[in-house]
Amino acid sequence: MSKLQNEVRGSVKKAEDDILTEDDLIDMHYLRAVIKETLRLHPPLPLLFPKISNQDVKINGYNIKANTQVIVNAWQVARDPKSYVYKPEEFEPERFLNANSGLSYKGNDFELIPFGAGRRLCPGVHFGTSVNEIALANLVHEFDWTLPGGVTSEDLDMSEAASGTVIHKEDPLKAVAIPYSSA
Ligand code: HEM
Numbered sequence: 320m321s322k323l324q325n326e327v328r329g330s331v332k333k334a335e336d337d338i339l340t341e342d343d344l345i346d347m348h349y350l351r352a353v354i355k356e357t358l359r360l361h362p363p364l365p366l367l368f369p370k371i372s373n374q375d376v377k378i379n380g381y382n383i384k385a386n387t388q389v390i391v392n393a394w395q396v397a398r399d400p401k402s403y404v405y406k407p408e409e410f411e412p413e414r415f416l417n418a419n420s421g422l423s424y425k426g427n428d429f430e431l432i433p434f435g436a437g438r439r440l441c442p443g444v445h446f447g448t449s450v451n452e453i454a455l456a457n458l459v460h461e462f463d464w465t466l467p468g469g470v471t472s473e474d475l476d477m478s479e480a481a482s483g484t485v486i487h488k489e490d491p492l493k494a495v496a497i498p499y500s501s502a
Pocket residue numbers: 362363364367368369432433434435436438439440441442443444446447448
């Protein structure tokens with residue numbers, strides 16, 4: 320969080336009441352890495368929408384007949400240690416600034432598909448990521464955040480639960496916002 324705050328608070332100087340807009344975020348690489356890492360570990364739609372093969376194919380030694388329903392597990396794909404050699408289960412936004420910096424989740428890099436890939440790729444990729452960037456940047460720009468009741472980030476239960484096809488944190492996050500003043 321402090322790394323993200325340094326980036327967000329350091330790169331823009333705003334008047335007290337102004338909120339950050341998309342134009343302020345252009346050079347915020349760590350912000351984008353944090354969101355990418357969040358979508359890698361916690362894709363809201365862990366199983367992509369079912370697809371049907373339109374012809375017989377062989378993938379990685381498996382024969383898939385035409386008209387077979389196929390469901391891609393994007394959650395598992397994004398934790399594969401073959402693609403993410405360094406601590407695949409850990410939250411490490413830096414991975415997207417270093418070895419995997421070129422990885423995009425816009426459908427060309429199959430190891431990162433929180434928005435799917437191909438012709439059914441989510442049409443809301445840009446809108447979804449922009450809204451997340453603006454919201455998160457403003458939240459960490461305006462507030463310092465702690466966990467209530469002596470809870471540490473190591474204690475935080477990150478179990479997920481499903482509501483229909485979408486997953487969310489099973490135990491809602493409770494956090495304390497402390498207004499930040501740069502003065
Ligand atoms: C962080 C936010 C979002 C995530 C993670 C997300 C993820 C996804 C995923 C995984 C799919 C299925 C792709 C597949 O099965 O191959 C999908 C489909 C879709 N998404 Fe999103 N989405 C997000 C935001 C949005 C927004 C903001 C909109 C609309 C404004 C949107 C509209 C749609 C639509 C219409 C489809 C169906 C596309 C089709 O089947 O052709 N999504 N999304």
